[in-house]
Amino acid sequence: MGFWDTITDLVEAATPWVTAEAEAPAQESTEETTVEATKEEEAASEEAAEEPEGEAAEEEEEEEEEEEEDEEEIVDPKEKIEEECRESKQCHDVKHHFDECVERVTNASGEEAAKEDCVEEFFHLAHCATQCAAPKLWSALK
Secondary structure: OOHHHHHHHHHHHHOHHHOOOOOOOOOOOHHHHHHHHHHHHHHHHHHHHHOOHHHHHHHHHHHHHHHHHHHOOOOOHHHHHHHHHHHOOOOHHHHHHHHHHHHHHHHOOOHHHHHOOOHHHHHHHHHHHHHHHHHHHHHHOO
């Protein structure tokens, strides 16, 4: 390995965005998917024809309930805890400043509205809520 090979390797290591080595994921053919779906529907209809109506209805309801359980979204406790902290006494002053700023900017007209925004106040409120929520969040996580 020569001197220039070493330099080239170092440059490639320092600039990983220069070389793209990823491949696009393979996409399934829509015809195959349609054929598979049709076969599944036919099999399901044959099974339903063989079973009495009462049992088929019960099984369908059970399958729907299982699907609903699988589809339930996991709720992030951080958002709830931070919202509680924004309304708490600990962040009251910061929220008050943010609310005043929002009201001032909303009521301003013309050039006054273009000069001011509430980004700084918003970040102070977000920081306060995060600081308040952190210890509570760690105890809520499993």
